[in-house]
Amino acid sequence: MDKLKNYMITFMRGRYGGDHLNSALIIIGFSFLIINVFLNNSALSILVNIIMLYALYRGFSKNIWARQKENMRFLEITKDLRCNFKLIKYNFTDKESKYFICPNCKQMVKVPRGKGKIEIRCPRCNTKFDRRS
Ligand SMILES: [Zn+2]
Known part of the structure; x- marks a missing residue:
């Protein structure tokens, strides 16, 4: 178990991890996933996969500067809504x-x-x- 934990720590070193945009992507992705349990729509299923893969890509990205810029932009766009x-x-x-x-x-x-x-x-x-x- 310790070996796996150490491996995960090493793997995530220098990677971006979570932020507001990723949390929103995961919430939206899961919401669509649950909606699609009832709709069973293939286009929505593809959209869910794209959203989830994008969230994963952002979390494991080593280009921290670019990811922070995306997050700042997301926070700026959703400022009124969050307020x-x-x-x-x-x-x-x-x-x-x-x-x-x-x-x-x-x-x-x-x-x-x-x-x-x-x-x-x-x-x-x-x-x-x-x-x-
Ligand atoms: Zn004022």
């Missing part, structure tokens, strides 16, 4: 406060809940906007 998910999650879990996105600079702003209609001033860009808290 919206975070907003929904915070508003759902935090019963004391409510969270809004500044319409000007997209900064997340936290205000106390249950104060009625209030004027919010963004701490980053000083833009004022009305929301119901």
